[in-house]
Amino acid sequence: MPVRVDRPLRVVVAEDAVLLRAGLVGLLERFGHTVVAAVGDATALAAAVATHEPDIVVADVRMPPGFTDEGLRAVVALRASRPSLAVLVLSQYVEQTYATELLDSQRGAGVGYLLKDRVGQVTQFIDAVNQVAAGGTVVDPEVVLQLLSRRRDPLRRLTAREREVLALAAEGRSNTAIARTLVVSEAAIAKHIGSILAKLDLPPADDDHRRVLAVLAYLRG
Amino acid sequence: MQNPVRFLASSWPWRSLAYLVSGVLVGAATVASLAVLLIGGTLLAVALVGLVLLFAAALSGPVVARFERMRLRLVDHDPAPDPHRAPLEPGWRGWLAVRLREQQTWRELGYVVVSALALWWIDFAILALSLSLPVVSAGEIVVDPQVPWFGRIFLAVVTPVLVLVAAYPVTVWAGARAALARTILAPRDAEIGARLTEVARSRARLVDAFEVERRRIERDLHDGAQQRLVGLTLALGLARLDLPDGSPAAGSIDDAHEQATLALAELRELIRGVHPQVLTDRGLIAAAADLASRSPVPVDIDITLPGRLPTAVETTAYFVIAETLANVAKHSRAGRAAVRGRLLDRRLIVEIRDDGVGGADSAAGTGLSGLLDRAAAADGTLAVSSPAGGPTIITLELPCRSE
Numbered sequence: 035m036p037v038r039v040d041r042p043l044r045v046v047v048a049e050d051a052v053l054l055r056a057g058l059v060g061l062l063e064r065f066g067h068t069v070v071a072a073v074g075d076a077t078a079l080a081a082a083v084a085t086h087e088p089d090i091v092v093a094d095v096r097m098p099p100g101f102t103d104e105g106l107r108a109v110v111a112l113r114a115s116r117p118s119l120a121v122l123v124l125s126q127y128v129e130q131t132y133a134t135e136l137l138d139s140q141r142g143a144g145v146g147y148l149l150k151d152r153v154g155q156v157t158q159f160i161d162a163v164n165q166v167a168a169g170g171t172v173v174d175p176e177v178v179l180q181l182l183s184r185r186r187d188p189l190r191r192l193t194a195r196e197r198e199v200l201a202l203a204a205e206g207r208s209n210t211a212i213a214r215t216l217v218v219s220e221a222a223i224a225k226h227i228g229s230i231l232a233k234l235d236l237p238p239a240d241d242d243h244r245r246v247l248a249v250l251a252y253l254r255g
Numbered sequence: 256m257q258n259p260v261r262f263l264a265s266s267w268p269w270r271s272l273a274y275l276v277s278g279v280l281v282g283a284a285t286v287a288s289l290a291v292l293l294i295g296g297t298l299l300a301v302a303l304v305g306l307v308l309l310f311a312a313a314l315s316g317p318v319v320a321r322f323e324r325m326r327l328r329l330v331d332h333d334p335a336p337d338p339h340r341a342p343l344e345p346g347w348r349g350w351l352a353v354r355l356r357e358q359q360t361w362r363e364l365g366y367v368v369v370s371a372l373a374l375w376w377i378d379f380a381i382l383a384l385s386l387s388l389p390v391v392s393a394g395e396i397v398v399d400p401q402v403p404w405f406g407r408i409f410l411a412v413v414t415p416v417l418v419l420v421a422a423y424p425v426t427v428w429a430g431a432r433a434a435l436a437r438t439i440l441a442p443r444d445a446e447i448g449a450r451l452t453e454v455a456r457s458r459a460r461l462v463d464a465f466e467v468e469r470r471r472i473e474r475d476l477h478d479g480a481q482q483r484l485v486g487l488t489l490a491l492g493l494a495r496l497d498l499p500d501g502s503p504a505a506g507s508i509d510d511a512h513e514q515a516t517l518a519l520a521e522l523r524e525l526i527r528g529v530h531p532q533v534l535t536d537r538g539l540i541a542a543a544a545d546l547a548s549r550s551p552v553p554v555d556i557d558i559t560l561p562g563r564l565p566t567a568v569e570t571t572a573y574f575v576i577a578e579t580l581a582n583v584a585k586h587s588r589a590g591r592a593a594v595r596g597r598l599l600d601r602r603l604i605v606e607i608r609d610d611g612v613g614g615a616d617s618a619a620g621t622g623l624s625g626l627l628d629r630a631a632a633a634d635g636t637l638a639v640s641s642p643a644g645g646p647t648i649i650t651l652e653l654p655c656r657s658e
Binding site for chain 1: 474477478481482483485486487488489490491492493495496512515516519520523526527532533535536537541544545548549
């Protein structure tokens with residue numbers, strides 16, 4: 035079940051594998067979005083964005099001609115000239131460097147970084163698309179896990195439950211979503227969040243998005 | 256001695272002639288320059304300039320030897336490799352520092368002295384004797400009116416024969432002279448060195464080819480199996496949307512979806528093991544940080560490099576770090592590990608230490624022997640220090656040959 039029923043989005047899909055490109059288009063259209071262009075390389079992506087001015091770009095990190103990180107570089111460049119452009123980047127595997135570069139572009143608003151495998155979790159994937167298009171930040175749980183494991187020392191002060199909540203918050207979820215995932219009340223989550231921010235010496239923040247950024251910035255330390 | 260007709264028709268007499276003629280020219284030039292340097296140096300020795308001239312004369316060996324090695328190509332198919340070491344630093348100071356310490360420099364000076372005092376005079380004498388007879392007899396026919404007609408016929412027959420005969424001493428001496436030059440100027444150990452260089456090069460080519468192959472496998476897995484599996488999970492996820500919760504079909508689809516997702520996770524790890532994409536994209540520092548973030552033991556990364564390194568060096572260093580950190584997690588019971596990397600004097604030095612129990616032994620069939628092989632294949636060294644009780648320090652050194 036989608037978290038929120040948003041307006042239909044105009045999407046540009048950039049993915050070099052034909053099979054997957056068709057799958058992504060089918061998936062997005064199935065949930066009522068319009069794919070205005072589906073392209074297979076970084077040059078075509080830039081052209082498509084210029085032509086269609088989409089609400090969101092869903093792009094693979096690795097694309098022709100070099101099959102390295104052309105897709106990522108392309109969206110970072112696109113966001114530099116269009117700060118409001120939302121981008122959701124799909125990666126073959128989690129690389130912190132990529133995540134960091136994305137989150138550093140326009141302070142991480144309207145950015146998503148997900149493992150490609152998550153496409154198969156269709157409802158979660160569509161949630162992520164909606165959230166990013168709405169200006170939110172979505173980070174793959176794998177990245178969060180890695181970041182958490184890197185900053186072990188201060189995190190020892192958190193309880194197991196608080197760590198769970200922190201991981202979900204870092205993925206960009208709202209209190210409501212976290213409460214639903216952990217099957218507790220929203221008030222309990224708000225209390226956990228307050229305690230986490232206090233323990234990590236982070237400024238209290240009511241706004242989900244600012245909170246995510248604070249947590250991620252802390253984890254990237 | 257081979258068939259004289261075939262010998263005389265071959266290029267050898269001409270090559271030998273060219274060798275001796277060039278020997279005379281180089282010899283004359285050498286003697287003249289040395290004379291100027293020595294006389295000038297002695298006269299001006301009171302002023303310091305003279306000492307510089309004498310010094311230059313002493314260092315004439317490598318210069319002349321270079322010409323001599325080039326000339327050897329005239330009569331010797333085997334290349335004469337330059338036995339000198341390349342200077343470590345650019346500029347004349349680096350050159351001097353290396354040359355003055357090399358035995359080869361003084362051997363070559365000896366050769367110059369012998370050549371100036373004897374060899375080139377012999378070149379000249381052999382040429383003069385061999386060539387003067389036919390020239391004189393031919394001259395007799397043309398210019399001397401006193402020669403009777405049968406004398407002329409005799410000379411006309413003899414002259415070509417003399418020319419042919421002259422080819423022999425010229426060739427024999429050229430051969431002897433070339434053998435002597437090769438012995439002094441391109442010693443055997445240099446040839447062995449050249450062969451070793453060739454072996455090292457072919458090994459480096461093998462390592463590179465292996466690396467290209469790994470990348471190809473990675474690309475194929477990524478473009479083939481991985482994309483199809485993602486497509487499969489996507490199709491299953493969409494199919495699941497159309498099924499009511501709790502129906503038997505929904506259960507089966509959920510199971511299939513889970514299996515495909517697990518397969519994807521395994522494939523992802525496999526591909527990472529075959530070829531780490533982040534290394535190709537971002538280089539060693541980013542790849543090492545990535546390894547550290549996956550390590551169950553906390554790892555501090557401290558690597559500073561001026562830029563990207565040759566691919567083979569980056570790959571070797573990456574796998575050594577990866578396997579060492581895996582060993583740390585498996586065997587060391589360490590609480591912390593640290594990776595330091597620096598580029599010193601065109602060598603990459605990577606030090607990996609942990610505060611574990613120590614006792615790592617390269618002979619005990621741990622991953623260490625594999626690491627030693629990896630380092631050796633890239634012309635590097637790997638030192639292991641792991642006393643019982645720790646700490647374990649593994650130091651990798653790799654030469655960065657420029658690409």
